Amino acid sequence: MIIYLKKIIFVFFIVLFVTIINSSMASAGAVLSDLENQLMCKCDDKCGKVLINCTCSTADKNRKKFTKMLESGLTVDQIVQQQIEKYGETVLSAPTKNGFNLTAWVIPFGAIMIGGIGLRKLINGWVGKNKPDIELQNIEGDVASESGSEKPSEASSSKYSRRLKDELDRLET
């Protein structure tokens, strides 16, 4: 049953992941907001804010300029490209997803995946070290053979360890 549950959880997370990845391909919302989100404010004060978050006069001027550019038929990508040519890559609010910049995007997820695999292995190792059910049965068996009585049945042994676990679960926290 546990294996069955693990499979369900695994499938659930795969579906969730695919949904999220697919949704990243979905169309963008408001065009100006999208543009403002992609660019940094380049005011003289070097405020370091994304254009959409900036309220300075330079940001206001740029907003008006971009609105006119969008109305003239330029696309967001074209305006972004123009800005890169003018200010360099630093005008973008996030690293591009190619070349060296790709490492910015990949490394955090890579680190979590490697950490997850390592943790899984670590836990498996720790679980392998501790087999209380078997050891408990062995002890009970040893006690029974020492006292000359019959070895308790597997059913009664698992019944007691289940009860012990239930009681500990209730005791926890």
Added chain:
Amino acid sequence: MNDIGEFTLMVALATSLYGTVAYVMAARGNRIDLYLSADKAPLITWACIVISSIALWKAFFTNDFSLQYVYAYSNIELDYFYKFSSFWGGQKGSLLFWALILTSYMMVVHIQNRSKNLIVVPYAMAVMLAITCFFLFLLNFSTNPFERIPLPPEDGRGLNPLLQNYWMVIHPPTLYLGYVGFTVPFAFAMAALISRNLDDAWIRLTRKWTVVSWFFLCMGNLFGASWAYVELGWGGYWAWDPVENAAFMPLIVATAYLHSVMIQEKKDMMKVWNMSLILLTFVMTIFGTFITRSGLIQSVHTFDEATLGYYFLGLLFFIIAVCTALIISRLPLLKSKNELDSFLSREAGFLFNNLLLLGIAFATFWGTIFPIISEAIRGVKITVGPPFYNQVNVPIGLALLALIGIGPIIAWRKATWSNLRKNFLKPVMFALIGGAILFPVLPLSNRSEIYTYIAFILCIFVLSSMLIEFYKGTMARYASSETYLGALGSLIWNNKRRYGGYTVHIGVVMIYAGIAGSSSYGIHTEKRLKIGETIEIRDYMLRYEKLAAIQATSVKTRIIAQLAVEKDGKKIWTARPEKEFYKGQNQPVSEVDVRSTLASDLYVILADFSEDESATIKVYHNPMVKWLWTGGWIIALGTMVCAWPDRLEQRRRLERLKLQKIVFSPAQE
């Protein structure tokens, strides 16, 4: 008074240096006379720093512009309220404020542990005094707040207008209380390593310090978000600015530590891991200070005269090197049993919670330093802003949210099928029903909206799992109690740590829901209006009534727009957004006006105006922002319950240890 303030800073440095050396020598040489002498150092250091702080505050309140720091951050017209907060408005004062909090905490530790825990406490005091020495060294020799101006000017330059907001009086001290608070568990961890006293005593001694520091750090972040929301005037509260990240990272690592430490307390496992986490938490607090004071990264929050980068970088490397060497040298003593019964257990849940929390911290750290890496490798400085953090941290955050729901209801040791069915069936059902109800209501046209939909489903799952836990516990006690409320009260009172923790989780869920709702479904509009014209957003209509100019002080002019807000033809509110002009400042400051309800915020900004009284009004409709602040207060309530003194806790711990010994010892041998 300024001379006294400067002199006491020097005395404090000398005393803290003496205290550090004397404590270590007393502990190593078992010399009681030296210990008794060293034990006076915390009090003297603290008293000296209190006198210095009073001297600086006095200079602010008496407009003593002979001090360069007072001249730079105050003026005659400044309100007394802000003269008080100007103390930490700049680098010099903020370092003195840090030293004041640190030595005040040290005094509390000193009083709490007088004649107790004599093996660990001297080393812990030595570590705290050594850190105090570092700050006092900077204050005396690099960035002295009592630096004089030979010819004092008549008036000061004044405090940055953005800092003249009530949140700026509350937010920095709260954040500092959190940052500095982690020095105490760090000091005790180091003391445990140095003294080789590596059972869980240091964890128990500092548990409340950890909880309280975590609380302050959490509230400091939330207060900072509140300040950004009402003061920066862009309709949002979090911009993933490097300095915001610097306050966020220690909070996340500390959260991982708070959870993993429970496994050590319960199962005596993960000693090395917990040591590393408290070290990392402390390092992150210093890293945050380094970012604001190095001038390395541009941010709205960095100090103007950010010149102390190398000192803090040196401190960072020193701490990391010493702590790593200590942990490696004590590895044999830190060896734990490290046994788990099952992959499906609460212990494993905690481990994955740690992985995700550290994943978020790492992604944030990586994004913060990536511009420097890029410049070093490619010679091209790039920017890493909100789009990066939102795309990377949101999926990890959602997985973490799922674990917040799973963790508390999965069994310790080993979850059986019946346990999983019993505990998970109802929360999962509630989540699915909630998801089905929300599906036709919520738009799902882009990634952000899909994330939000998933977040809402997970929030329902976590919230229902928490509430079911409260319900089950209350019903079990109801038989012996007269009322449901009495049963609930008794349940929480007798299990403060558990149900306080659940309450904190409920607050966190509210914050998640607030972030999800406000980041996806917020809309805004902007219009140039003449008197009498209207602007509409959602169900609201705002009628522009008038524009007024008020000369508030000799240095501040307020331009206020008045708008009547109507909903369904009824006037419900009058919005008064304003722009404030300060003498000598290039940019005016927007003072937004917000009508906040649990459903949504109506956020009104006066973006621009002209002499003909026409004005550009920007209006944001931000759903569920109030959930964030409400979540913060619920976290405060939960933390208070967790940190409340509990006489039963020690008894329960002893009983559990006894029982574990009786039940498990034969099997483990």
